[in-house]
Amino acid sequence: MKKTWMRYAGLVMVAALWLALAVFAWVKPADKSSDSERRPLEQFPKITGENVLSGGFSRDFADYAVDQFPMRDSFRTLNAFWNYYGLQKKDNNGIYLHDGYAAKMEYPLKPNMIDYAAARFEDLYRMYLADTDCKIHFAMVPDKSYYLAEPAGVLRMDYEAMSAALQEKLPWANFIDLTDSLSVQSYYRTDTHWSQDKILPAAEKIAESMGAKAPGGFAQAALDREFYGVYYGQAALPMAPDTLRYLTWEGMEDCEVFSYDTGKTTKIYDIDKLASRDLYDVFLSGGMAVQTITNPHAETDRELVIFRDSFGSSLAPLLVQSYAKITLIDTRYIYPKMLSEYVEFTDQDVLFLYSSLVLNSSSTLKK
Numbered sequence: 001m002k003k004t005w006m007r008y009a010g011l012v013m014v015a016a017l018w019l020a021l022a023v024f025a026w027v028k029p030a031d032k033s034s035d036s037e038r039r040p041l042e043q044f045p046k047i048t049g050e051n052v053l054s055g056g057f058s059r060d061f062a063d064y065a066v067d068q069f070p071m072r073d074s075f076r077t078l079n080a081f082w083n084y085y086g087l088q089k090k091d092n093n094g095i096y097l098h099d100g101y102a103a104k105m106e107y108p109l110k111p112n113m114i115d116y117a118a119a120r121f122e123d124l125y126r127m128y129l130a131d132t133d134c135k136i137h138f139a140m141v142p143d144k145s146y147y148l149a150e151p152a153g154v155l156r157m158d159y160e161a162m163s164a165a166l167q168e169k170l171p172w173a174n175f176i177d178l179t180d181s182l183s184v185q186s187y188y189r190t191d192t193h194w195s196q197d198k199i200l201p202a203a204e205k206i207a208e209s210m211g212a213k214a215p216g217g218f219a220q221a222a223l224d225r226e227f228y229g230v231y232y233g234q235a236a237l238p239m240a241p242d243t244l245r246y247l248t249w250e251g252m253e254d255c256e257v258f259s260y261d262t263g264k265t266t267k268i269y270d271i272d273k274l275a276s277r278d279l280y281d282v283f284l285s286g287g288m289a290v291q292t293i294t295n296p297h298a299e300t301d302r303e304l305v306i307f308r309d310s311f312g313s314s315l316a317p318l319l320v321q322s323y324a325k326i327t328l329i330d331t332r333y334i335y336p337k338m339l340s341e342y343v344e345f346t347d348q349d350v351l352f353l354y355s356s357l358v359l360n361s362s363s364t365l366k367k
Contacts, residue, residue, distance in 0.1 A: 090105070090153065090154050091105050091154065092235055092236060092237070093234050093235070094234070095231050095234045095235040096152055096154050097152075097239075098152035099184075100189055100240075101144065101148055101184060101189045102190055102229075102231035102232065102234075102235045103143070103144040103145050103149070103152075103231065104143065104144075104145065104231070104357070105145070105154050106143055106145050106157050106357060106360060107149075107155035107156065107157050108155070109157050109158045109159075109161055110360050111165070113360050113361060113362045113363070114162055114165050114166065114169075114359060114360070114362070115165075115169075116362045116365070117166075117354070117358075117359050117362035117365060118165070120336070120362070120365045120366075120367065121170055121173075121307075121352060122169070122170070123367070124336055125170075125172055127336060127337070127339075128339065128343075128345045129172075129345055129350060130172075132345050132347065133346065134345055134346070134348050134349070134350045135174075135347075135349050136172055136173045137173060137174045137176055137209060137349070137350065137351045138166065138170060138173040138174070138175050138352040138353075139175070139176040139177075139178055139206060139351065139353050140159075140162070140163055140178070140354060140355070140356055141178060141182075141194070141311045141353065141354065141355040142159055142178070142179055142182065142355075142356050143192070143355055143356045143357045144184060144187045144192075145157065146159050146179065147182075147183055148184050157356070157360065159179075159356060162359060163175070166359075170352075173352060174209065176205060176206055176209045178205065178206075181201040181202040181204075181205045182202055186202070188227065188229050188242045188244075189229075189239065189240070189242055190227070190229035190230075190231050190232040190239050190241065190242050191227070191229020191231060191232075191242065191280065192229065192230055192231065192310075193229070193280055193314065194311060194314065195242070195244075195245065196246055196247055196283070196314040196318070197220055197245040197246070197247055199314070199318070200215065200247075200318065202315075203215050203315060203319060206319065206351065206353075207322060210304075210349045211349075212304075212322035212323070212349070213321065213322040215318045215319060215321050216321075217249050217321075218247040218248065218249050218318075219247070219249070220245055220246075220247055220248075221245065221246055222243050222244065222245045222246075223243070223244045223245075223246075223274065223279060225274055225279065226242075226243070227241055227242040227243060227244040228241050229242060229280075230278070244280070244282065246269055246282070246283070246314075246317075247317070248269075249321060251295075251296075251297040252317070252320075254295075254297060255294060255295045255296070256293070256294050257270075257284055257285070257291055257292070257293050258291065258292050259285060259290075260288075260289065260290040260342055261288045261289050262285075262288075266285055268283075268284065268317045269282055270282055270284070270285040273285060273286065280310070280313070280314075283317070284313040284316065284317075284328070286313070287310060287313075287332075287333065288328070288333065289329070289330055289333035289334035290327070290328070290329055290334060290339075290342045290343075291327070291328045292325060292326065292327050293316060293317075293320050293325065293326040294325050295320050295321070295323060295324055295325070298321075298322070298323055298324035300322075300323075302323050302324060302348075303324060303325045303326070303327070303348040303349070304322075304323045304325075304327070304348060304349045304351065305328075305329065305343060305345070305348050305349070305350045306326065306327070306328050306351045306352075306353055307330075307331065307351070307352045307353070307354075308328055308330060308352075308353045308354065309330060309332065309353075309358045311353060311355050312328055312330075312353050313328075315353065323349075327342075327348075329342075331365050332358075332364045332365060332366065333366075334366065335366050336366065336367070
């Protein structure tokens with residue numbers, strides 16, 4: 001009798017807990033976004049006859065229920081602990097941890113994505129660069145897993161094959177190998193990106209390859225807000241925050257950044273972005289289609305054009321000393337055929353700078 005009572009009591013307690021969570025899920029206001037995951041959350045779907053009959057309401061409601069579940073972040077953390085330490089899985093949500101660093105398990109190499117990226121770069125070359133005196137360079141930024149995957153014991157993408165394929169498909173570009181000028185310590189522990197204060201060797205190598213003056217004479221500053229990168233939320237495990245440091249030089253305050261997207265002129269480091277969900281937006285105000293940096297203290301009239309992803313936002317400030325003007329172009333946000341409205345290609349230095357993560361998922365690049 002006692003065992004039967006205890007069994008029923010346990011069932012009642014579990015049922016009561018789930019009932020309480022279900023009621024709470026219905027009555028609590030829906031959260032608009034998840035700070036840890038950096039994405040909007042599903043909202044309660046509209047109820048229409050067509051939506052209900054087609055089954056769309058049921059699917060949308062299921063997504064809504066998952067996103068708005070009470071104490072969702074706590075349950076995500078509990079699940080991550082179970083996956084990592086209970087089941088001894090190598091990753092959670094495709095993110096793995098090693099030596100205090102979180103990284104994405106980027107595997108395997110996708111040859112079709114490399115072909116697509118090369119085709120987009122070839123389009124840019126044919127449209128704007130082939131008949132000019134521009135000096136063209138290409139640098140691939142290896143993601144953190146280039147250095148971390150092997151010691152962590154996880155699958156490693158064939159970065160060497162990626163680089164070789166791009167060199168073969170883009171014979172008109174001078175390739176700059178950055179792998180020996182970076183290390184895992186060059187990156188934030190909780191984020192995708194490299195840490196600007198750790199990439200001077202890479203910036204020096206790029207400048208030297210382009211025949212520009214090596215950057216130097218920097219002072220270091222740090223934001224007074226803790227930086228929790230995108231991998232922090234995706235891993236769903238407690239991690240110490242990063243510190244976002246940035247480098248300045250005498251005269252940098254006089255440089256101006258103009259963003260064609262917004263029509264606004266700002267400084268190289270946009271401190272207004274301290275309130276942003278992603279602190280990395282402090283570098284050049286975040287993702288933009290076309291921007292220019294003008295340097296009134298440049299010793300020459302040299303210009304640089306950088307076709308780039310988000311890694312270029314923190315690299316460009318280190319190269320601006322040697323150029324009167326730097327133009328940054330991100331074709332994830334603008335169609336290449338529109339670039340003639342913003343840039344006239346003549347005899348500039350041109351740098352294609354892309355991370356292996358973007359190259360291996362290059363469908364984001366516009367045709």
